[in-house]
Amino acid sequence: MAEKYIARSAAIAARMIGGEMMVMSTADSTFFTLNEVASAIWQAADGRTPLSEIVADKICEEFDVDQEQARRGADRFVDELSQHGILLVSDRPLMDSSLSPESR
Protein backbone atom coordinates (compact mmCIF):
# COMPACT_ATOMS: atom_id res chain seq x y z
CA MET A 1 0.00 0.00 0.00
CA ALA A 2 1.30 3.44 -0.93
CA GLU A 3 2.45 5.50 2.04
CA LYS A 4 0.44 8.51 3.15
CA TYR A 5 1.50 11.56 5.08
CA ILE A 6 -1.18 13.59 6.81
CA ALA A 7 -1.17 17.05 8.33
CA ARG A 8 -3.69 19.33 9.97
CA SER A 9 -4.74 22.17 7.67
CA ALA A 10 -4.30 25.79 8.73
CA ALA A 11 -7.95 26.41 7.75
CA ILE A 12 -9.39 24.74 10.82
CA ALA A 13 -10.33 25.51 14.40
CA ALA A 14 -9.96 22.78 17.00
CA ARG A 15 -10.60 22.46 20.69
CA MET A 16 -10.70 19.71 23.30
CA ILE A 17 -13.61 19.92 25.77
CA GLY A 18 -14.56 17.31 28.33
CA GLY A 19 -12.28 14.76 26.69
CA GLU A 20 -13.80 15.30 23.23
CA MET A 21 -11.85 16.84 20.37
CA MET A 22 -13.93 19.16 18.21
CA VAL A 23 -12.73 20.27 14.81
CA MET A 24 -14.33 22.74 12.44
CA SER A 25 -13.34 23.79 8.95
CA THR A 26 -13.11 27.58 8.79
CA ALA A 27 -13.66 27.31 5.03
CA ASP A 28 -17.05 25.55 4.99
CA SER A 29 -17.91 25.37 8.74
CA THR A 30 -18.11 21.56 8.66
CA PHE A 31 -17.97 20.29 12.23
CA PHE A 32 -16.57 17.00 13.51
CA THR A 33 -16.38 15.51 16.97
CA LEU A 34 -13.51 13.04 17.10
CA ASN A 35 -13.55 9.87 19.19
CA GLU A 36 -10.44 8.74 21.06
CA VAL A 37 -8.94 6.86 18.12
CA ALA A 38 -9.62 9.68 15.67
CA SER A 39 -8.17 12.18 18.18
CA ALA A 40 -4.98 10.12 18.39
CA ILE A 41 -4.59 10.19 14.60
CA TRP A 42 -5.42 13.89 14.54
CA GLN A 43 -2.83 14.76 17.14
CA ALA A 44 -0.16 12.71 15.38
CA ALA A 45 -0.86 14.31 11.98
CA ASP A 46 2.35 16.33 11.75
CA GLY A 47 2.95 15.91 8.01
CA ARG A 48 6.20 14.01 8.64
CA THR A 49 5.11 10.76 10.29
CA PRO A 50 3.79 8.17 7.81
CA LEU A 51 0.19 7.09 8.43
CA SER A 52 1.32 3.46 8.76
CA GLU A 53 3.58 4.48 11.63
CA ILE A 54 0.79 6.49 13.29
CA VAL A 55 -1.52 3.50 13.01
CA ALA A 56 1.09 1.10 14.42
CA ASP A 57 2.31 3.33 17.27
CA LYS A 58 -0.76 5.33 18.23
CA ILE A 59 -3.66 3.04 17.38
CA CYS A 60 -2.68 -0.62 17.44
CA GLU A 61 -0.50 -0.24 20.49
CA GLU A 62 -2.67 2.16 22.50
CA PHE A 63 -6.08 0.72 21.66
CA ASP A 64 -5.19 -2.93 21.14
CA VAL A 65 -6.58 -3.08 17.59
CA ASP A 66 -5.53 -5.35 14.73
CA GLN A 67 -3.23 -3.55 12.23
CA GLU A 68 -5.37 -4.17 9.13
CA GLN A 69 -8.61 -3.13 10.81
CA ALA A 70 -6.95 -0.02 12.27
CA ARG A 71 -5.52 0.98 8.89
CA ARG A 72 -8.93 0.64 7.18
CA GLY A 73 -10.53 2.84 9.85
CA ALA A 74 -7.69 5.36 9.62
CA ASP A 75 -8.01 5.54 5.82
CA ARG A 76 -11.75 6.21 6.06
CA PHE A 77 -11.20 8.92 8.66
CA VAL A 78 -8.42 10.55 6.63
CA ASP A 79 -10.53 10.43 3.43
CA GLU A 80 -13.51 12.06 5.12
CA LEU A 81 -11.56 14.88 6.77
CA SER A 82 -9.46 15.50 3.67
CA GLN A 83 -12.63 15.94 1.59
CA HIS A 84 -13.43 18.96 3.76
CA GLY A 85 -9.86 20.28 3.64
CA ILE A 86 -9.41 19.59 7.35
CA LEU A 87 -6.58 17.12 6.84
CA LEU A 88 -4.01 17.44 4.07
CA VAL A 89 -2.81 14.19 2.50
CA SER A 90 0.27 13.51 0.39
CA ASP A 91 2.43 10.61 -0.70
CA ARG A 92 5.48 12.49 0.58
CA PRO A 93 6.17 14.51 3.76
CA LEU A 94 4.22 17.76 4.01
CA MET A 95 6.00 20.86 5.17
CA ASP A 96 4.45 23.97 3.75
CA SER A 97 2.62 27.07 4.88
CA SER A 98 -0.85 25.56 4.48
CA LEU A 99 -0.28 23.40 7.57
CA SER A 100 -1.57 24.47 10.95
CA PRO A 101 1.16 25.95 13.20
CA GLU A 102 1.04 22.80 15.39
CA SER A 103 1.78 20.61 12.36
CA ARG A 104 4.83 22.53 11.21
Added chain:
Amino acid sequence: MTTSLTTAVNESVSVEIGGMAIGLRTHDHSFRRQIEKRYAGFVGTSQSSQVEFDIDLYEPSQPAPDDDGLEVKIEAGEWVLKRGDFRARWNPDARQGHIRQSSTPYAIDCVLRIVHSLILARQGGFLVHAASAIRGGKAFLFSGVSGAGKTTISRLAPPDATLLTDEISYVRREGNWYMACGTPFAGELARVGENQSAPLSALFLLEKGLQNRIEPMSPGEAVQRLLRNILFFAHDPDLVELVFQSACEFASLVPIRRLIFVPDQRVWDIIG
Protein backbone atom coordinates in the same frame (compact mmCIF):
# COMPACT_ATOMS: atom_id res chain seq x y z
CA MET B 1 -24.18 76.72 12.65
CA THR B 2 -25.50 76.06 16.15
CA THR B 3 -28.93 75.34 14.75
CA SER B 4 -27.65 72.78 12.27
CA LEU B 5 -25.58 71.01 14.95
CA THR B 6 -28.60 70.80 17.23
CA THR B 7 -30.67 69.39 14.41
CA ALA B 8 -28.03 66.77 13.62
CA VAL B 9 -27.95 65.59 17.24
CA ASN B 10 -31.72 65.39 17.38
CA GLU B 11 -31.88 63.36 14.18
CA SER B 12 -29.87 60.52 15.69
CA VAL B 13 -31.60 57.77 17.63
CA SER B 14 -29.36 55.69 19.88
CA VAL B 15 -30.51 52.07 20.09
CA GLU B 16 -28.83 50.31 23.03
CA ILE B 17 -28.88 46.53 23.06
CA GLY B 18 -26.72 44.54 25.45
CA GLY B 19 -25.26 47.82 26.72
CA MET B 20 -23.94 48.63 23.25
CA ALA B 21 -25.29 51.79 21.62
CA ILE B 22 -25.69 52.13 17.88
CA GLY B 23 -26.63 55.54 16.55
CA LEU B 24 -29.11 55.73 13.67
CA ARG B 25 -29.26 59.10 11.94
CA THR B 26 -31.99 59.89 9.46
CA HIS B 27 -33.41 63.11 8.10
CA ASP B 28 -36.79 61.45 7.68
CA HIS B 29 -38.83 62.33 10.77
CA SER B 30 -41.48 59.69 10.26
CA PHE B 31 -38.84 56.96 9.88
CA ARG B 32 -37.11 58.22 13.01
CA ARG B 33 -40.42 57.93 14.90
CA GLN B 34 -40.83 54.45 13.43
CA ILE B 35 -37.40 53.48 14.82
CA GLU B 36 -38.21 54.96 18.21
CA LYS B 37 -41.47 53.05 18.33
CA ARG B 38 -40.01 49.73 17.12
CA TYR B 39 -37.14 49.84 19.61
CA ALA B 40 -39.10 51.36 22.50
CA GLY B 41 -37.38 50.38 25.72
CA PHE B 42 -34.02 50.20 23.93
CA VAL B 43 -33.75 53.83 22.83
CA GLY B 44 -31.05 55.40 24.96
CA THR B 45 -29.42 58.72 25.50
CA SER B 46 -25.81 57.56 25.09
CA GLN B 47 -23.59 60.12 23.41
CA SER B 48 -20.87 57.57 22.64
CA SER B 49 -22.22 55.06 20.15
CA GLN B 50 -20.15 52.07 19.11
CA VAL B 51 -21.23 52.87 15.55
CA GLU B 52 -23.06 55.82 14.03
CA PHE B 53 -25.04 55.03 10.88
CA ASP B 54 -26.41 57.57 8.43
CA ILE B 55 -29.54 56.22 6.81
CA ASP B 56 -30.83 57.07 3.33
CA LEU B 57 -34.25 55.76 2.42
CA TYR B 58 -36.00 54.69 -0.73
CA GLU B 59 -39.52 53.42 -1.24
CA PRO B 60 -39.78 49.62 -1.17
CA SER B 61 -40.82 48.04 -4.44
CA GLN B 62 -41.17 44.54 -3.06
CA PRO B 63 -41.55 42.80 0.32
CA ALA B 64 -38.45 42.28 2.51
CA PRO B 65 -36.57 39.16 1.41
CA ASP B 66 -35.37 36.52 3.86
CA ASP B 67 -31.73 36.26 4.94
CA ASP B 68 -30.86 33.72 2.22
CA GLY B 69 -29.82 36.47 -0.17
CA LEU B 70 -27.77 38.22 2.46
CA GLU B 71 -24.13 39.02 1.77
CA VAL B 72 -21.70 40.13 4.46
CA LYS B 73 -18.05 40.67 3.60
CA ILE B 74 -15.11 42.85 4.44
CA GLU B 75 -13.62 45.09 1.75
CA ALA B 76 -10.60 47.31 2.41
CA GLY B 77 -11.25 47.38 6.15
CA GLU B 78 -14.97 48.11 5.78
CA TRP B 79 -17.82 45.70 6.30
CA VAL B 80 -20.23 45.56 3.38
CA LEU B 81 -23.72 44.27 4.13
CA LYS B 82 -26.14 43.62 1.27
CA ARG B 83 -29.63 42.23 0.91
CA GLY B 84 -32.44 42.93 -1.54
CA ASP B 85 -33.84 45.72 0.63
CA PHE B 86 -30.63 47.37 1.86
CA ARG B 87 -26.98 48.03 1.24
CA ALA B 88 -24.77 49.13 4.12
CA ARG B 89 -21.13 49.91 4.77
CA TRP B 90 -19.51 50.08 8.17
CA ASN B 91 -15.99 51.10 9.09
CA PRO B 92 -15.27 49.66 12.57
CA ASP B 93 -12.17 51.83 13.08
CA ALA B 94 -13.95 55.07 12.21
CA ARG B 95 -17.12 53.83 14.00
CA GLN B 96 -19.09 55.21 11.09
CA GLY B 97 -21.42 53.59 8.64
CA HIS B 98 -24.01 54.24 5.99
CA ILE B 99 -27.22 52.40 5.18
CA ARG B 100 -29.29 52.80 2.04
CA GLN B 101 -32.50 50.94 2.66
CA SER B 102 -36.17 50.68 1.91
CA SER B 103 -38.38 52.62 4.27
CA THR B 104 -39.43 49.55 6.23
CA PRO B 105 -38.05 48.57 9.62
CA TYR B 106 -36.95 45.07 8.50
CA ALA B 107 -33.73 46.27 6.93
CA ILE B 108 -32.55 48.17 9.99
CA ASP B 109 -33.43 45.15 12.15
CA CYS B 110 -31.17 42.99 10.01
CA VAL B 111 -28.32 45.52 10.01
CA LEU B 112 -28.48 45.79 13.81
CA ARG B 113 -28.34 42.00 14.20
CA ILE B 114 -25.34 41.74 11.88
CA VAL B 115 -23.41 44.59 13.48
CA HIS B 116 -24.03 43.29 16.99
CA SER B 117 -23.02 39.76 16.00
CA LEU B 118 -19.79 40.99 14.41
CA ILE B 119 -18.87 43.12 17.41
CA LEU B 120 -19.83 40.39 19.89
CA ALA B 121 -17.74 37.81 18.01
CA ARG B 122 -14.58 39.73 18.92
CA GLN B 123 -15.66 39.87 22.56
CA GLY B 124 -16.48 36.19 23.04
CA GLY B 125 -20.24 36.70 22.85
CA PHE B 126 -22.91 36.01 20.25
CA LEU B 127 -26.52 36.33 19.18
CA VAL B 128 -28.34 33.02 19.19
CA HIS B 129 -31.71 31.75 18.00
CA ALA B 130 -33.15 31.37 21.49
CA ALA B 131 -35.82 32.65 23.79
CA SER B 132 -34.49 33.88 27.12
CA ALA B 133 -35.89 34.88 30.46
CA ILE B 134 -34.75 35.95 33.91
CA ARG B 135 -36.13 34.14 36.91
CA GLY B 136 -34.87 34.45 40.50
CA GLY B 137 -32.02 36.71 39.34
CA LYS B 138 -30.71 34.09 36.90
CA ALA B 139 -31.06 34.02 33.13
CA PHE B 140 -32.01 30.96 31.09
CA LEU B 141 -31.75 30.45 27.34
CA PHE B 142 -34.08 28.19 25.36
CA SER B 143 -32.61 27.50 21.98
CA GLY B 144 -33.79 25.67 18.93
CA VAL B 145 -34.59 25.93 15.28
CA SER B 146 -37.91 27.28 14.05
CA GLY B 147 -40.73 25.19 15.52
CA ALA B 148 -38.64 23.81 18.41
CA GLY B 149 -40.73 25.70 20.96
CA LYS B 150 -39.10 29.08 21.64
CA THR B 151 -42.37 30.95 21.38
CA THR B 152 -44.26 28.23 23.25
CA ILE B 153 -41.89 28.27 26.22
CA SER B 154 -42.05 32.07 26.25
CA ARG B 155 -45.85 32.03 26.28
CA LEU B 156 -45.81 29.56 29.18
CA ALA B 157 -43.45 31.69 31.29
CA PRO B 158 -44.83 32.31 34.81
CA PRO B 159 -45.54 35.86 36.02
CA ASP B 160 -42.31 35.99 38.05
CA ALA B 161 -40.21 35.46 34.89
CA THR B 162 -38.98 38.44 32.88
CA LEU B 163 -38.96 37.71 29.16
CA LEU B 164 -35.81 38.96 27.42
CA THR B 165 -36.84 37.76 23.95
CA ASP B 166 -38.82 34.97 22.32
CA GLU B 167 -36.57 34.81 19.26
CA ILE B 168 -32.99 36.12 19.37
CA SER B 169 -30.98 36.16 22.56
CA TYR B 170 -28.00 38.34 23.28
CA VAL B 171 -25.08 36.67 25.08
CA ARG B 172 -22.28 38.87 26.34
CA ARG B 173 -19.07 37.61 27.90
CA GLU B 174 -18.00 39.17 31.20
CA GLY B 175 -14.80 37.65 32.57
CA ASN B 176 -15.50 34.04 33.41
CA TRP B 177 -19.24 34.19 33.03
CA TYR B 178 -21.90 35.27 30.58
CA MET B 179 -24.76 37.74 30.73
CA ALA B 180 -28.02 37.30 28.85
CA CYS B 181 -29.47 40.62 27.72
CA GLY B 182 -32.90 41.55 26.43
CA THR B 183 -33.37 42.28 22.74
CA PRO B 184 -36.03 44.02 20.68
CA PHE B 185 -35.86 41.20 18.11
CA ALA B 186 -39.26 39.58 18.46
CA GLY B 187 -40.55 36.33 17.01
CA GLU B 188 -44.11 35.07 16.80
CA LEU B 189 -45.03 36.70 20.11
CA ALA B 190 -44.46 40.04 18.37
CA ARG B 191 -43.45 41.44 21.74
CA VAL B 192 -40.22 43.34 22.34
CA GLY B 193 -38.18 41.84 25.19
CA GLU B 194 -37.40 43.61 28.43
CA ASN B 195 -34.21 45.66 28.37
CA GLN B 196 -32.67 43.84 31.32
CA SER B 197 -29.77 41.46 31.84
CA ALA B 198 -28.71 38.76 34.29
CA PRO B 199 -25.95 36.18 34.70
CA LEU B 200 -26.62 33.19 32.50
CA SER B 201 -27.37 30.03 34.45
CA ALA B 202 -28.07 27.46 31.71
CA LEU B 203 -28.81 26.97 28.05
CA PHE B 204 -31.57 24.51 27.23
CA LEU B 205 -31.87 22.99 23.78
CA LEU B 206 -35.58 22.52 23.22
CA GLU B 207 -37.34 19.35 22.12
CA LYS B 208 -41.06 18.71 22.41
CA GLY B 209 -41.91 15.39 24.05
CA LEU B 210 -44.37 13.47 26.20
CA GLN B 211 -43.01 14.49 29.59
CA ASN B 212 -40.91 17.26 31.10
CA ARG B 213 -37.32 16.31 31.71
CA ILE B 214 -33.80 17.69 31.50
CA GLU B 215 -31.07 15.50 30.04
CA PRO B 216 -27.30 15.98 29.91
CA MET B 217 -25.52 16.25 26.56
CA SER B 218 -22.02 15.37 25.46
CA PRO B 219 -19.75 18.40 24.95
CA GLY B 220 -19.51 17.62 21.24
CA GLU B 221 -23.26 17.57 20.71
CA ALA B 222 -23.71 20.67 22.88
CA VAL B 223 -21.17 22.69 20.88
CA GLN B 224 -22.46 21.43 17.55
CA ARG B 225 -26.07 22.32 18.35
CA LEU B 226 -25.09 25.66 19.83
CA LEU B 227 -23.12 26.50 16.67
CA ARG B 228 -26.14 25.63 14.54
CA ASN B 229 -28.19 28.24 16.39
CA ILE B 230 -25.67 31.06 16.64
CA LEU B 231 -26.44 33.88 14.21
CA PHE B 232 -23.54 34.02 11.89
CA PHE B 233 -23.53 36.08 8.74
CA ALA B 234 -19.97 36.45 7.47
CA HIS B 235 -18.01 33.58 5.94
CA ASP B 236 -14.70 35.07 6.96
CA PRO B 237 -12.35 32.30 8.23
CA ASP B 238 -11.06 34.40 11.16
CA LEU B 239 -14.60 35.06 12.31
CA VAL B 240 -15.58 31.41 11.89
CA GLU B 241 -12.71 30.51 14.20
CA LEU B 242 -13.72 33.19 16.72
CA VAL B 243 -17.31 31.93 16.81
CA PHE B 244 -16.13 28.33 17.13
CA GLN B 245 -13.86 29.25 20.04
CA SER B 246 -16.65 31.29 21.66
CA ALA B 247 -19.05 28.35 21.42
CA CYS B 248 -16.46 25.99 22.94
CA GLU B 249 -15.65 28.45 25.71
CA PHE B 250 -19.36 28.94 26.42
CA ALA B 251 -19.92 25.17 26.57
CA SER B 252 -17.08 24.78 29.05
CA LEU B 253 -18.49 27.43 31.41
CA VAL B 254 -22.28 27.25 31.08
CA PRO B 255 -24.36 24.07 31.50
CA ILE B 256 -25.98 23.08 28.19
CA ARG B 257 -28.85 20.62 28.60
CA ARG B 258 -31.57 19.07 26.51
CA LEU B 259 -35.02 20.21 27.70
CA ILE B 260 -37.73 17.81 26.60
CA PHE B 261 -41.06 19.37 27.37
CA VAL B 262 -44.81 19.07 27.15
CA PRO B 263 -46.30 22.40 26.12
CA ASP B 264 -47.94 23.36 29.40
CA GLN B 265 -46.92 25.58 32.30
CA ARG B 266 -45.50 22.73 34.40
CA VAL B 267 -42.32 22.78 32.35
CA TRP B 268 -41.27 25.89 34.27
CA ASP B 269 -41.36 23.86 37.54
CA ILE B 270 -38.08 22.19 36.52
CA ILE B 271 -36.37 25.41 35.39
CA GLY B 272 -34.51 27.50 37.90
